[in-house]
Amino acid sequence: MESTAETIVEAKNLTKVFRVGFWGRRVTAVDGLSLDVRRGEVFGFLGPNGAGKTTTIKMLMGLIYPTSGTASIFGYPIGAPQARAKLGFLPESPYFYDYLTGREFLRFYGHLFNLRGTTLEQRVDELLETVGMSHARDLQLRKFSKGMLQRVGIAQALINDPELVVLDEPMSGLDPIGRKEVRDLILRLKESGKTVMFSSHILHDAEMLCDRVAMIMKGRLVACGHVSELLAGSTTHEVEMVIDRLLPEALERIRPLAGKVVLQGERVMVVLASQQDVDQALDVIRSAKAKLVALTPHKASLEDLFIREANVIQSAKEAPVS
Amino acid sequence: MKVLSIALNTFRENLRDKLLYNLLIFALLMIGSSLLLMRLTLGEFHRLLLDIGLGSVNIFSVLIAIFVGIGLVSKEIDKKTIYTIVSKPVARFEFLLGKFFGLTITLLVNMIIMTAGLLAVLVAQSVPIEAVLFKAIGLILLECMVVTAVALLCSTFTSATLSAIFTLAIYVIGHLTADLKTFGQKMDGLGRSVLEGMYYLLPNLERFNLKGNVTHHIDVPLNELVLIVAYGMAYAAFLLLLASVIFQRRDFR
Numbered sequence: 422m423e424s425t426a427e428t429i430v431e432a433k434n435l436t437k438v439f440r441v442g443f444w445g446r447r448v449t450a451v452d453g454l455s456l457d458v459r460r461g462e463v464f465g466f467l468g469p470n471g472a473g474k475t476t477t478i479k480m481l482m483g484l485i486y487p488t489s490g491t492a493s494i495f496g497y498p499i500g501a502p503q504a505r506a507k508l509g510f511l512p513e514s515p516y517f518y519d520y521l522t523g524r525e526f527l528r529f530y531g532h533l534f535n536l537r538g539t540t541l542e543q544r545v546d547e548l549l550e551t552v553g554m555s556h557a558r559d560l561q562l563r564k565f566s567k568g569m570l571q572r573v574g575i576a577q578a579l580i581n582d583p584e585l586v587v588l589d590e591p592m593s594g595l596d597p598i599g600r601k602e603v604r605d606l607i608l609r610l611k612e613s614g615k616t617v618m619f620s621s622h623i624l625h626d627a628e629m630l631c632d633r634v635a636m637i638m639k640g641r642l643v644a645c646g647h648v649s650e651l652l653a654g655s656t657t658h659e660v661e662m663v664i665d666r667l668l669p670e671a672l673e674r675i676r677p678l679a680g681k682v683v684l685q686g687e688r689v690m691v692v693l694a695s696q697q698d699v700d701q702a703l704d705v706i707r708s709a710k711a712k713l714v715a716l717t718p719h720k721a722s723l724e725d726l727f728i729r730e731a732n733v734i735q736s737a738k739e740a741p742v743s
Numbered sequence: 744m745k746v747l748s749i750a751l752n753t754f755r756e757n758l759r760d761k762l763l764y765n766l767l768i769f770a771l772l773m774i775g776s777s778l779l780l781m782r783l784t785l786g787e788f789h790r791l792l793l794d795i796g797l798g799s800v801n802i803f804s805v806l807i808a809i810f811v812g813i814g815l816v817s818k819e820i821d822k823k824t825i826y827t828i829v830s831k832p833v834a835r836f837e838f839l840l841g842k843f844f845g846l847t848i849t850l851l852v853n854m855i856i857m858t859a860g861l862l863a864v865l866v867a868q869s870v871p872i873e874a875v876l877f878k879a880i881g882l883i884l885l886e887c888m889v890v891t892a893v894a895l896l897c898s899t900f901t902s903a904t905l906s907a908i909f910t911l912a913i914y915v916i917g918h919l920t921a922d923l924k925t926f927g928q929k930m931d932g933l934g935r936s937v938l939e940g941m942y943y944l945l946p947n948l949e950r951f952n953l954k955g956n957v958t959h960h961i962d963v964p965l966n967e968l969v970l971i972v973a974y975g976m977a978y979a980a981f982l983l984l985l986a987s988v989i990f991q992r993r994d995f996r
Binding site for chain 2: 439479482483484485486502505506508510511512514515516517518520521525529530532533534535574577578581
């Protein structure tokens with residue numbers, strides 16, 4: 422559906438080599454990364470900690486310069502003021518001017534977009550409302566909790582009503598309620614026609630929110646595409662069953678069918694691999710008059726894909742040694 | 744204007760910082776203490792009041808310039824607040840200029856308060872107040888702007904601690920450049936060229952020192968004053984330009 426949409430972020434072979442330590446040892450943080458983000462989508466940028474997500478985002482935001490490769494936002498080269506005017510950015514674990522109050526803070530960022538007067542005041546109040554921070558408008562940021570900082574941070578990224586919002590780890594360090602609020606906010610942004618690119622190592626969030634994802638490991642892109650497409654190659658038909666009051670002889674009849682059996686007092690949990698096994702197990706349960714408590718099909722998740730890719734990289738690394 | 748917004752934000756940051764108030768209170772105490780010291784001197788107490796008063800204004804302003812100056816940029820990088828600024832349509836040099844002028848406003852306000860304290864002491868002791876006093880204070884501000892520019896330049900490429908050491912060193916050497924030249928004239932060959940080179944390269948901060956003129960009631964002619972101001976402005980501008988060039992190339996990791 423989005424394949425015809427306009428590409429607004431495009432990275433081609435982005436590479437960043439850092440020099441670290443006294444001797445300037447070369448460390449490749451991002452290695453030949455290419456990706457594109459299309460208008461109107463929620464794009465997830467996924468990878469474990471230290472994979473190069475933040476480095477890539479910083480390159481796109483013009484905070485660090487790529488060693489090689491190019492990137493453009495809205496067709497302008499990175500760092501161009503025209504692109505920045507239509508862009509909102511929330512850095513990873515942000516620290517802000519803690520001596521400012523919520524309102525002063527947003528006003529300051531508004532000034533950087535030449536917003537003034539009543540337009541600015543309206544926008545500030547509106548944004549504080551959107552992120553649910555109206556009650557803290559006159560409180561200094563030093564008194565904010567982490568969740569509150571994250572929320573004014575998002576408000577700061579939206580001050581110029583941007584077309585593209587880039588959020589670096591927007592959910593890290595937040596409690597489940599805070600994470601849900603950020604998720605809802607991202608969906609609201611999408612509904613209002615904005616493009617959202619966010620990075621995360623929490624795959625569950627990404628799976629719920631994203632139209633497309635890119636997965637990066639050790640600085641290299643390992644997968645990129647629609648969530649459904651990526652998962653298509655790794656579907657499983659595993660079913661998890663939880664049974665109560667299962668007599669030992671009935672359990673012995675199920676055991677050969679099951680991949681895994683876990684006993685917890687009266688309760689038995691079995692994992693079955695095929696539909697046929699499930700049918701047989703259900704027959705046994707019915708005839709033994711046991712109680713089926715839960716039957717949960719295991720969906721293939723991004724996490725499975727993630728772990729599989731990580732294993733591929735790991736084995737590729739170990740191969741030359743053996 | 745973005746530079747002004749950043750400057751005012753920097754000024755607000757300084758206003759809400761305790762360091763500034765501590766320094767200001769110390770400065771006012773020093774100026775006030777000259778009233779006590781005056782009782783220990785025989786005659787010439789006018790000179791003592793002016794000496795201690797102007798000295799206090801100078802020292803504390805320079806301390807603010809150095810210790811707030813080194814944090815102007817490095818604190819923003821350490822706290823990552825700069826990420827949100829530089830990713831907005833703000834050029835990096837605009838950010839630097841904003842920071843510089845923010846501290847300049849802070850220094851100006853501080854000096855007005857310190858000068859008010861000094862004037863109160865002088866009036867209370869019926870010491871005649873001459874125009875050269877205000878010229879001297881104006882040049883202290885200019886000196887502080889040069890020192891701020893040095894601190895800002897250092898903090899674009901090194902840590903806060905090293906910036907403080909470099910800036911203090913340049914401040915001290917800056918007051919001794921005349922000695923560098925004299926010393927150089929006694930040498931020959933390479934030593935002479937190196938010392939003369941340093942004399943021209945380092946800021947000649949002694950040019951901004953009119954304290955002797957104030958205590959000896961010697962006015963400074965306008966054309967000389969214009970020359971000194973032009974020198975200070977040009978020197979600060981050069982440092983800011985250099986800082987911008989370095990800052991533009993920097994990665995914020």
